[in-house]
Structures are given as C-alpha cells and as structure tokens.
Amino acid sequence: DRQLSAAAVTGRYTLLRACRPDTTRPDPILYLPIGRSARSRLVRWRLGRFTNMREECPCNSGDYITRDHLLYCRALDPDLIDALPPAPPHVHRIDHALNCLPTKASAGPPAYWSALLQLLHAIDCLVHPLAVIAPDPDPGSLWFAESA
Secondary structure: OHHHHHHHHHOOOHHHHHHOOOOOOOOHHHOOOOOHHHHHHHHHHHHOOOOOOOOEOOOOOOOEOOOOHHHOOOOOOHHHHHOOOOOOOOOOHHHHHHHOOOOOHHHOOOOOHHHHHHHHHHHHHHHOOOOOOOOOOOOOHHHHHHHO
C-alpha cells in the first residue's frame, strides 16, 4: 500500500490516480446493477485496458486510438459525450463521469448513465472492428428498473 501511495504522489501512475482519486471505498462500478458486458466495459475503461493505442483510428483522422482522441473522434456520437458531466482540468471526461457515480445503487442512476453505457459500447465497437459485439438492448435499464 505504501508503494502504491508513493507512486500516486510521484505521478508515476497518473492514470490510476486520475481515474480513481478516492480509493478508501470499493469502486461503485463493481456493485451497481448493470449487465455483465456493460460492467466489463466500465472495468476495462477504469483500468486503462480499453484501447490499443498502437492502431490508427477508423475515423480516418490520422490519429491513433487514445483515450483523449475518443473525446473528439468523428466516429462517435458527440451527443453521448456532451451528455456526460463536464470534467475539471486535466481529468478525462469519462473518468470524471465514473467518479461522479453514486456510491449506493439506492440513490438511483445519474441522468447521464444511459449515455455513458452507450458511449462505452460504441467505443468497444470502434476499437474492436472485427469482433461481433451484441448491442445492449436498453443501456442502464437494470438500474433504472431497480430504482423505480
């Protein structure tokens, strides 16, 4: 734990520090009511294992697929990104949206919940163009149904 704390302070693992500033509680994405594939996408994004940064983006912009490129990628619906809460400087907008999730499922889903899940599904399809990825029938419906 001391080694991880020291690395977070020195900036050696900035991805980890930026994605999860409060590590005193379990990450809400581990227990919120969502489907298995959606949870997998959330966990892969949180761990930084979602994109292959050595490949050029299929949007034909000439950019590589990176976390930052995905915020302005022409292949993704900008309305999904605009639905996320604005992030403070130097924090990725998707990471900030994950950090803003309630810590209890009983609090109900935030307004951007469906857009976040749709965005991560679209990113998954973009970075795995040869894979057949089943569409999520109704993103976020499990949590909306449970909180109703």
